[in-house]
Amino acid sequence: MIVRVKIHPTKREVTIEKPGRKVVRVMTLLRELGYGVYEVVVVKGGRPLTEDDVVADGDEVEVYEVRSAG
Secondary structure (H helix, E strand, O other): OEEEEEEEOOOEEEEEEOOOOOEEEHHHHHHHHOOOOOOEEEEEOOEEEOOOOEEEOOOEEEEEEOOOOO
């Protein structure tokens, strides 16, 4: 399985490969990228995803880093 990830605001692009898998939970994807669920918002096709949603082979997702300025 291959999922392409675009990370904002850096616009960095990452390809995640999980041989032998057809789907992977967003939580697993975030762990592999080094993020926690409260640090980012994950979007696929314009729809936000939760950590329990899954992404499949060939999906493209966007990860938006959440920043707090006070």
